[in-house]
Amino acid sequence: MPNYKMSLLCCGGTGCRASESVRIVERLREEIAAAGMDNDVQVVVTGCFGFCEQGPIVKVIPDNTFYTNVKPEDAEEIVKEHVVKGRKVTRLLYEDPDTKKHISDSKHMGFYQKQLRIALRNCGFINPENIDEYIARDGYEALAKVLQGTPQEAIETVKKSGLRGRGGGGFPTGLKWEIASKSPGPEKYVVCNADEGDPGAFMDRSILESDPNSVIEAMAICGYCIGASKGLVYIRAEYPLAVKRLQIAMRQARDYGLLGDDILGSGFNFDIEIRYGAGAFVCGEETALIHSMEGKRGEPTVKPPFPAESGYLGKPTNVNNVETFANIPVIFLKGSEWFASIGTEKSKGTKVFALAGKINNVGLIEVPMGTTLREVIYDIGGGIKGGKEFKAVQTGGPSGGCLTKKHLDTPIDYDNLTAAGSMMGSGGMIVMDEDDCMVSVAKFYLQFTVDESCGKCAPCRIGNKRLEEILDKITKGKGTMEDLDYLKNLSKVIKDTALCGLGQTSPNPVLSTLDNFYDEYVAHIVDKRCPAHKCRALRVYAIDPDRCKGCTACARACPAGAIKGEVKQAHVIDTEKCIRCGACFDKCKFNAVIVQ
């Protein structure tokens, strides 16, 4: 293996690939070859760096220069200047939004400073398609360690670490393993849930794309603990890159004897198969996931029996999600005490969030449990985009709720989020500003739930549809105050009676917005007004006579004939006739049509 003096790490995550990172890699390699430095400098395609807002990212090792927003045409300059002459390309460096100074090393960036990367430890550092790089960072050492002890000892370690499921429910992982290990039967299964369905969360995919071996290693450890020799990864078919990298990693692990029969000479056999999801959010629920893996409709069934007693093919099955597994090897390497020292009393370790929405630094972040929302949004996220005012942050996806200013200093952990009416969920974190209508946001989530409901139980099948209809009615200005009472009661009953976790949490976006933004609902109903001007049917359009040039474009566009005015004279909208379609607003070239 050549001993490279310099490495250019280029993000090969889905986000950066969408911005031509593949082409950047090609260009970098061409330039390096042209400079005759192929033996000294290598280009490594890594997984996600997390700082998607600034992607594509190219990081230069050993000097840790962090280039942002790189384009294929920048390759020439990076190689000619930085690689050949050792001069950093300043214009590609990250600019601190406050000081306007260029920062070269990522560890000095606000985005990274408050992060602690455990599950994402290898993301952006290693080539995910090369197991050697994983092994070089202590990969598979945890497995080796576990195989030298008893399964009970290993389960005890996981229990002591305090790790809880990162997929949504937050069930203690060690306890789950213990139950599965105690379930009788020669045939058991380890399932990795990689059917990430939360619209706005992509950490599981990112981990599989960036560090597939950590999941494979953890599944093998789990298999040893519960007595399973088969693992199944249930993954979204829409994740082709993650699938490919997982397959490569599995093949390499088999070649190294880290999967298959008699792993590391321990006599323990374990191998993994891939099963594909096919687009059903409800399959994030364990029992639904198992039915899907059996080739059936992904409908959940009443628990108990839990999968740990009767799961895949009726056999004891342990289901954990990708992020949960990604934490496992570290717990064994650094010890359960170390892990338990991070976080809050009941939530240990870190949590990965997909930070997105109206925020400056969109990306994938990992913070210790107990970090406040304020730290995440302002210190890491760099505040609200375009200098707008923070309004709410939605966590937990369709199962979660919207939190407001008053929650900004709440330390993030499972229990605090639940108490505040939201959820940890899988880790979506969407920031909203003053332009977002909270009734519409609730409606958006309900539309999602209605689309994704399996239809098995009546409260979810029909109840969510009714919630959506009422919300739609309110956003159209046709709601009544009685609707709010019904909305509340219906939400509570759905939570109380739905069969599975999807239905039991689906009203959360409604309840949390009702709690935190009641006035906004009232404004829609009583004043027929959408404070965020988002709801089309509630907009009142008017023409600013000072800006209007009398071009008649709006009058011609108006399907209701509501706009009157002479050519080259200021026009007027007849609000009685106006059907609020917004055609005039879209047509006006002079920004003369305003929403009141």
Added chain:
Amino acid sequence: MDTIKLTIDNREIEVEKGTTIFQAAKQMGIDIPALCYMKLDNLGVENRPGGCRICVVEVEGRRNLAPSCSTVCTPGMVVHTHTMRVINARRTVLELILSDHPKDCLVCPKNGRCELQDLAARLGIREIHSVENAAVSTYKKDTSPSLKRDMDKCVMCRRCETMCNDVQSVGALSAVNRGFMAVVAPAFEQRLVDSNCTFCGQCVAVCPTGALTEVDHTGRIIQALMDPTKKVVVQTAPAVRAALGEEFGMEPGTLVTGKMVAALRRLGFDEVFDTDFAADLTIMEEGTELLDRLGRFLGGDKTVKLPILTSCCPAWVNFFEHNYPDMLDVPSSAKSPQQMFGAIAKTYFAEKIGVDRKDLVVVSVMPCLAKKYECQRDEFKVDGNPDVDFSISTRELASLIKSANIDFLSLPDEEFDAPLGESTGAAVIFGATGGVIEAAVRTAYEIYTGKKLDRIDFKELRGLDGIRHATIDFNGTPINIGIAHTLGNARKLLDGMRAGMYNFHAIEIMACPGGCIGGAGQPFHHGDSSVIKARMDAIYREDAGKKIRKSHENPYIIKLYEEFLGHPMSEKAHHLLHTHYFDKHD
């Protein structure tokens, strides 16, 4: 027995481990309302998808409400079945279900017998909170010769799916779509008649609402009865008399043969005949066929097809035509009693009374919905005129009686008309699983051995176990008999036979649980399968009370052969009383 103690509604109870809250409550006289849940105890059928959420209860220490049908009792559990939280949840959920249900109850075929309607009444729903112009899920309607589907009325209880798949192994129905549009339907929401549906109708038998119903022929029958140019005769299947009384509030298992005959006569049928007569005829033909095959087999002919399979059940015939096309020559070629009756009525009887077959309307009253399909099969028509014009269910007969201003309970007992009304005890037991083969054995034994039977009752062939077998000693020759009821059990039996697990000479198969007494045209059992047992007892009571209990001793049957058919399996018998089967494999 392992037991546990728990508290329900402030009373302590000790139950067997594994008991659900629903069952435990029932044991102490608390009747928790439910909609999707259905348990047919003695048939081993349980449908508990936990979907309707009507049976929810409050369990102390639990975050949400628990579905009592599928929540197993745990020691020390404290359950409340009637709190404000529970009442509100139940009512709200039921209102939701009603908000996506048509409101045409007054003209619905299930009006008065609908479990959803009963539930709404029981919970005292007086208005449905909903949204203006709330969406309702609507689907293509479908009418087949036997069954009607109006899935707008489906509540996704999944009982039909359970019957079609788990019990019958037919697989014509599956849950399709998801979310608000989820429904149970055939593949591609195609017409049932284009699917592999056998028309057994067990989906109809368990549907709590009007989503699945039978095709109603009562109007056509009233028309025929009122038509002075038509001669209308009726035949009634054995299982009908053991269940019809239920429609008039009588106890399950009450035999109403005499009142039924009287009612049919008052309805205006010109002749009231009995399918039992044709059942005796079936035994003559099928029994002879069995003895013929058996004789050849014992004589060393290895090409002979054994075991012989009964063919009286039209759903079963459809089932093997769809699923076992390689075995079309195995079942008896004898037509079912309904069709034998029709063939004889429109030849022998029509000639006797000098009426053209086109002016003779043959109506059958059946416990069955597949019979509606069977009588419309092309091979049972002569120049387009069917041997049996209409087949109605037990339920339809009850509704005819009610609509004709007849007070059923006060009717006298009357007798069937001759010549097609006379029957033996052997024919009566056709109505229960194992009955056809017992009737066949009674006749075959005496013909084969040339001896009189010492005992007529073959109790070893009776019962409700899904698959049964027995060996009958035919004077030194052991005859192995297999019996299955429900098509799922039939499949198990046939597959087992193919795998060499069994070595039978004759097999009886009935598609419905319990045989025809559990047919889909019978009064709804609403999940109470003790009703089926009661009807079965009634059938055997009727048999025991008959003077003649062996088909070959029926004097009118003997006369029919003498006057018309010649002998069993004669050319004429073959032409009129036997049929052939079709490959319907997809």
Added chain:
Amino acid sequence: MDKIELNKCQKDKIAEICAEFGNAPGELINVLHKCQGHFGYLPEEVQREIARNLHIPVAKVYGVVTFYSFFTMQPKGRHSISVCMGTACYVRGAESVLEELKKELKIDVGGVTPDGKFSLECLRCVGACGLAPVMLVDEKVYGRLEPKQIKGILAQYE
């Protein structure tokens, strides 16, 4: 949907795919993925053929096909457009992008243009939240979209 007849070669292909998964009913979803990959969609006859090979009722196959949003019984357009409807894209205006697409293509979500050129769908998070709102045309990702760009993007496709 028009009924299509499968030729022998197509039937053999389905049999081959099913055999690859041991004709096991539990592999139905994998089989459907592979068949959709091959045929582009899952018409009735393909489902019937799968049912025959796996020895399961065709109603079950249809039940599964209609449950999962990834499976389709509609042939797609030559170019398939997917708009990300993840929350990040939603709050950054995915809805107006979708509206514009519907208006330009004159089809609804799930539809195909009459000339068979484009089909329009929504999908959940692409994972390119930094580029929100995002849409995919075939494999290509278009980020930071505004409705007014749509016309120009569509014009690039033949």
